[in-house]
Amino acid sequence: MTASSLESGSRGAGNKVGTRNVLAKIWQQDGPGYMFLLPWLIGFFGLTVGPMVTSLYLSFTDFDLLTDPNWVGASNYVRMFTADPKFAAAMRVTFFFVIFSVPLKLAFALLVAMLLNRGLRGLPLYRAIFYLPSLLGTSVAIAILWRQLFAGDGLVNQFLANFGIDGPSWISNPRYSLWTLIVLSVWQFGSPMIIFLAGLRQIPQDMYEAASLDGASKFRQFYKITLPLLTPVVFFNAIVQTIEAFKSFTPAFVISGGTGAPINSTLFYTLYLYQEAFGFFRMGYASALAWFLLAMIAAFTAFSFLTSKYWVHYDD
Amino acid sequence: MAASVELKKIRKSYGDVEVIHGIDLMIEPGEFTVFVGPSGCGKSTLLRMIAGLEPITGGDMLIEGDRMNEVPAAKRGIAMVFQSYALYPHMSVYKNLSFGLETARAPKEEIERKVKRAAEILQIEPLLQRKPKALSGGQRQRVAIGRAITREPRLFLFDEPLSNLDAELRVQMRVEIAKLHNDLGNTMIYVTHDQIEAMTMADKIVVLSAGHIEQAGPPLELYNNPKNLFVAGFIGSPKMNFLKAKVEGQDAGSAKLAVAGSSLTFDRKVNASQGDEVTFGVRPEHITITEGSGKHFSTVTVDLVEHLGGQTIIYTTTPDGTAMTLALEGQREVPLGSQIETYIDTKRCHVFNAAGDVV
Ligand SMILES: Nc1ncnc2c1ncn2[C@@H]1O[C@H](COP(=O)(O)OP(=O)(O)OP(=O)(O)O)[C@@H](O)[C@H]1O
Ligand SMILES: [Mg+2]
Numbered sequence: 001m002t003a004s005s006l007e008s009g010s011r012g013a014g015n016k017v018g019t020r021n022v023l024a025k026i027w028q029q030d031g032p033g034y035m036f037l038l039p040w041l042i043g044f045f046g047l048t049v050g051p052m053v054t055s056l057y058l059s060f061t062d063f064d065l066l067t068d069p070n071w072v073g074a075s076n077y078v079r080m081f082t083a084d085p086k087f088a089a090a091m092r093v094t095f096f097f098v099i100f101s102v103p104l105k106l107a108f109a110l111l112v113a114m115l116l117n118r119g120l121r122g123l124p125l126y127r128a129i130f131y132l133p134s135l136l137g138t139s140v141a142i143a144i145l146w147r148q149l150f151a152g153d154g155l156v157n158q159f160l161a162n163f164g165i166d167g168p169s170w171i172s173n174p175r176y177s178l179w180t181l182i183v184l185s186v187w188q189f190g191s192p193m194i195i196f197l198a199g200l201r202q203i204p205q206d207m208y209e210a211a212s213l214d215g216a217s218k219f220r221q222f223y224k225i226t227l228p229l230l231t232p233v234v235f236f237n238a239i240v241q242t243i244e245a246f247k248s249f250t251p252a253f254v255i256s257g258g259t260g261a262p263i264n265s266t267l268f269y270t271l272y273l274y275q276e277a278f279g280f281f282r283m284g285y286a287s288a289l290a291w292f293l294l295a296m297i298a299a300f301t302a303f304s305f306l307t308s309k310y311w312v313h314y315d316d
Numbered sequence: 317m318a319a320s321v322e323l324k325k326i327r328k329s330y331g332d333v334e335v336i337h338g339i340d341l342m343i344e345p346g347e348f349t350v351f352v353g354p355s356g357c358g359k360s361t362l363l364r365m366i367a368g369l370e371p372i373t374g375g376d377m378l379i380e381g382d383r384m385n386e387v388p389a390a391k392r393g394i395a396m397v398f399q400s401y402a403l404y405p406h407m408s409v410y411k412n413l414s415f416g417l418e419t420a421r422a423p424k425e426e427i428e429r430k431v432k433r434a435a436e437i438l439q440i441e442p443l444l445q446r447k448p449k450a451l452s453g454g455q456r457q458r459v460a461i462g463r464a465i466t467r468e469p470r471l472f473l474f475d476e477p478l479s480n481l482d483a484e485l486r487v488q489m490r491v492e493i494a495k496l497h498n499d500l501g502n503t504m505i506y507v508t509h510d511q512i513e514a515m516t517m518a519d520k521i522v523v524l525s526a527g528h529i530e531q532a533g534p535p536l537e538l539y540n541n542p543k544n545l546f547v548a549g550f551i552g553s554p555k556m557n558f559l560k561a562k563v564e565g566q567d568a569g570s571a572k573l574a575v576a577g578s579s580l581t582f583d584r585k586v587n588a589s590q591g592d593e594v595t596f597g598v599r600p601e602h603i604t605i606t607e608g609s610g611k612h613f614s615t616v617t618v619d620l621v622e623h624l625g626g627q628t629i630i631y632t633t634t635p636d637g638t639a640m641t642l643a644l645e646g647q648r649e650v651p652l653g654s655q656i657e658t659y660i661d662t663k664r665c666h667v668f669n670a671a672g673d674v675v
């Protein structure tokens with residue numbers, strides 16, 4: 001469209017006042033932009049906002065996929081906290097998983113990032129190798145591989161047998177099953193590691209030189225200089241990884257065969273939600289579970305942001 | 317507390333590349349020494365080797381007679397002020413000042429006393445609770461110096477501490493650092509590429525170029541008796557004029573030079589043979605245009621005049637086409653394009669041989 005045609009179009013619209021004309025004017029000016037946005041808009045409203053709103057409604061009904069939903073008020077939510085021991089189990093498992101896997105993963109990621117940051121030769125190669133598990137991480141294939149590794153006759157036990165250790169069946173023993181999932185999660189330390197590495201690169205070298213002149217040991221330099229200056233990155237990684245951990249599903253599903261076995265020891269929240277929805281067709285209850293998970297994640301994130309001003313150091 | 321520093325055949329290599337080629341230097345207790353030289357000549361490297369931030373490839377470094385090569389930086393009794401200040405951004409000014417003492421587990425009263433004293437000296441007491449980001453460049457600079465003071469070092473090192481400040485503040489801080497040196501009496505080594513800073517602050521200037529010392533000595537010694545072309549050109553502003561010359565004649569007590577289209581008689585012998593090509597050097601401020609104030613030198617054409625108020629800088633061309641600058645006291649009216657007569661005092665002229673050494 002040429003400049004002159006744009007101008008005459010808008011002048012024409014200005015002569016007749018009215019909503020239609022205003023809309024026409026907007027359309028004339030921005031129409032192509034909205035056309036380009038359309039595929040995303042359809043997806044956003046059709047596949048994200050729509051289902052979300054629907055599920056919020058369903059969480060107050062007894063929907064079972066087959067019959068029409070009936071409004072039941074807050075009884076789904078009440079049931080969660082009063083009459084559902086399995087929900088309590090799922091909460092326990094999920095919190096245990098979050099509380100152990102996130103700090104371990106972050107600590108491990110930071111450790112590797114610091115090793116890689118010491119001016120290693122071939123850094124890009126190592127970075128890629130260490131990042132690989134994160135790429136493969138949540139895939140079904142890796143979960144299956146993990147099951148093979150930690151099975152009773154798996155590679156881990158075969159390896160331990162070399163030293164005369166008779167390892168348990170890690171994944172079918174309720175004492176260890178959740179830990180194998182935590183180890184799997186920690187092993188996927190690649191993406192926080194990359195972010196830590198970028199953060200470490202930002203810390204000026206002369207900060208460490210000044211600290212070493214001040215007599216600070218490497219350890220003191222770490223917790224007085226590195227860690228405080230890295231808190232924005234720690235904060236970011238902690239939030240992202242915690243949300244990931246709350247939402248974690250595939251590994252538990254594959255390793256326990258979708259049951260959360262043994263004795264609900266790997267019954268992740270999302271796994272329980274899945275069972276309720278697609279195992280027992282209690283869609284209304286599953287929707288309530290989903291919304292409660294969202295509320296928990298939101299509460300955690302809000303809490304993190306509120307406390308961040310006490311421990312996160314921002315440079316500006 | 318003041319310490320002597322001695323460098324003996326100090327070398328530094330990065331891989332196969334040697335960047336410091338055997339430096340010998342004695343710094344007396346309490347001396348304010350300035351390392352000066354063009355970018356990349358190795359000033360920072362030398363300073364960082366003294367600090368212990370950079371391993372010494374060869375030679376010995378002694379502080380108060382003790383060999384320091386293998387002593388870790390923190391144990392050398394030095395403090396360093398970085399060009400970037402290197403303040404800890406997440407700590408308050410107070411914490412920045414006390415970090416070293418806290419690391420050394422000094423008693424609380426001692427920390428408080430020393431921080432208070434440093435803050436007093438530098439007049440940063442009202443800033444103690446602020447974070448570095450809430451400070452101006454000059455205030456950061458003070459904090460960086462304060463951090464050095466609280467350590468009560470026997471040797472202060474400064475690596476271009478003023479280069480991030482604006483011109484006015486630079487002059488002010490220059491004076492303050494010089495005052496600080498007078499008050500504390502510590503040995504200080506100061507790196508800069510600004511020869512005015514070097515001239516104004518130093519007890520001893522060390523002119524470096526390409527990893528070796530060109531000349532070391534008191535500022536006026538370097539100004540009056542530069543050993544070679546490099547030092548002559550580096551020290552002084554505006555720069556010394558260098559003119560092509562030829563030795564015309566030589567006898568016991570005098571020498572005759574053909575320079576700038578005229579013939580100049582020196583009252584001293586020049587260490588060169590008749591017919592040698594040499595370089596004749598004279599500072600802009602040592603040329604006059606008043607008859608009788610020296611030997612007649614050359615008739616030059618005025619190209620450009622700069623009025624600085626207290627000084628008038630005149631850019632001219634000699635009869636043989638070389639550029640020559642004059643710096644005259646006071647305010648002078650000189651028409652552009654005019655021919656003027658110049659006069660010099662041959663005692664304040666320098667002659668350099670083809671290798672660049674003074675003769
Ligand atoms: N880490 C390094 N690896 C290799 N060469 C280096 C290293 N650090 C410095 N150099 C080289 O050593 C020489 C001296 O560097 P140095 O930083 O001491 O110069 P400088 O005199 O301080 O310069 P400037 O005035 O620009 O700060 C330079 O040629 C530089 O390229
Ligand atoms: Mg430097």
